[in-house]
Amino acid sequence: MDEATQMFEFRIAPKIIFGLGSVEKTADEVKTLGGSRVLIVTDKGLMKTDLIEKVIASLKNVEFTIFDSVEPNPKDTNVAEGLELLRKKNCDLILGFGGGSPMDVAKMIAALATNPGNIWEYQGIEKFKSPPLPLILVPTTAGTGSEVSRAAMITNGRGRRKILFLSWHLTAKTAILDPELTTKLPPNLTIWSGMDALSHAVESYVSKMANPLTDMYSEKAISLIINNIERAVKNGDDAEARNNMLLGSLLAGIATANARLGNIHGMAHAIGGEYDLPHGLLCGSLLPVVTRYNLDYCAEKLKRIAEIMGENIKNLTTRQAAERAVELIEALCRKLGIPQKLEELGLKTDEISDLVEKTDIIPTNPRPTTKKDLSELYKMAITGSA
Numbered sequence: 001m002d003e004a005t006q007m008f009e010f011r012i013a014p015k016i017i018f019g020l021g022s023v024e025k026t027a028d029e030v031k032t033l034g035g036s037r038v039l040i041v042t043d044k045g046l047m048k049t050d051l052i053e054k055v056i057a058s059l060k061n062v063e064f065t066i067f068d069s070v071e072p073n074p075k076d077t078n079v080a081e082g083l084e085l086l087r088k089k090n091c092d093l094i095l096g097f098g099g100g101s102p103m104d105v106a107k108m109i110a111a112l113a114t115n116p117g118n119i120w121e122y123q124g125i126e127k128f129k130s131p132p133l134p135l136i137l138v139p140t141t142a143g144t145g146s147e148v149s150r151a152a153m154i155t156n157g158r159g160r161r162k163i164l165f166l167s168w169h170l171t172a173k174t175a176i177l178d179p180e181l182t183t184k185l186p187p188n189l190t191i192w193s194g195m196d197a198l199s200h201a202v203e204s205y206v207s208k209m210a211n212p213l214t215d216m217y218s219e220k221a222i223s224l225i226i227n228n229i230e231r232a233v234k235n236g237d238d239a240e241a242r243n244n245m246l247l248g249s250l251l252a253g254i255a256t257a258n259a260r261l262g263n264i265h266g267m268a269h270a271i272g273g274e275y276d277l278p279h280g281l282l283c284g285s286l287l288p289v290v291t292r293y294n295l296d297y298c299a300e301k302l303k304r305i306a307e308i309m310g311e312n313i314k315n316l317t318t319r320q321a322a323e324r325a326v327e328l329i330e331a332l333c334r335k336l337g338i339p340q341k342l343e344e345l346g347l348k349t350d351e352i353s354d355l356v357e358k359t360d361i362i363p364t365n366p367r368p369t370t371k372k373d374l375s376e377l378y379k380m381a382i383t384g385s386a
Contacts, residue, residue: 145253
């Protein structure tokens with residue numbers, strides 16, 4: 001569709017505070033939002049670091065309770081336990097602190113505190129009716145973009161399946177992004193979270209719901225991540241690289257909240273629910289495969305990605321430039337040590353049919369995809385060949 005005639009909606013939900021030392025403004029935001037008893041939602045790994053102390057130091061004179069039982073690929077039981085503690089302590093504001101898992105659990109606790117019934121009544125799109133409790137999100141990784149998204153992914157513990165909750169009632173009132181909180185990320189988590197952010201940027205860019213505003217955010221996010229991820233991995237204390245990675249993740253998150261995602265995330269969520277593998281690692285492994293699968297349906301966008309990645313495309317056709325973009329993404333993944341085949345992570349081809357059944361068809365993926373197509377995609381991703 002011509003950009004001049006395209007109709008679209010665009011929304012940035014939370015107030016955004018970005019920059020070194022911005023975590024010190026947490027208490028100010030709590031007071032602005034009228035909070036008096038804060039539930040901090042985080043995980044046990046972060047409790048072993050000094051990062052949580054930066055938040056606690058800001059919350060002097062504010063009553064708070066810590067819920068630190070969030071697991072990777074968080075389960076419905078994590079949400080239920082946090083909600084029970086919130087009610088027991090009569091908390092009136094929630095602060096999600098950590099990566100995507102604590103932030104997603106914080107979102108769900110905030111929404112379920114004001115929307116009665118079972119968690120699974122709200123799966124899908126815009127099922128929550130009442131506004132949530134006030135929510136502040138503070139990311140400690142540069143990857144998920146959850147602090148500005150309207151999505152939460154929660155695993156059904158019984159069915160080992162990740163379920164999407166998508167609602168503007170799942171957005172924060174304030175997102176506080178302090179690059180200093182990401183400097184302690186080890187190289188592997190820097191890579192995985194960075195690849196999650198890059199997949200957000202690429203998928204939102206080629207999405208069927210992309211529009212001129214999301215394109216602007218996606219392009220800038222791709223540029224920031226591509227030009228800084230290796231620096232951040234090599235030197236975690238590189239302040240400029242950390243700043244740019246967090247900014248890239250933020251911009252990709254804003255684009256994703258409006259343009260949504262595609263098959264990379266549909267597949268990564270199914271695999272993550274079944275195998276309990278790191279989400280960003282899966283996104284990195286799937287990014288080249290799915291992008292190549294989509295190539296003929298978004299060649300112009302991929303041509304632009306090649307340009308953003310520094311390729312001279314002057315003498316290339318659109319398709320050649322699109323191919324070059326995929327090759328550049330593949331090369332980056334190899335350089336960062338991302339597995340080229342999912343069989344390296346333990347996946348087997350005889351489990352494809354089960355994974356296909358657990359994978360949602362994503363209507364915003366640029367290339368229409370059937371269950372049969374997903375079978376082929378999984379085979380390619382697992383074995384490296386069609």
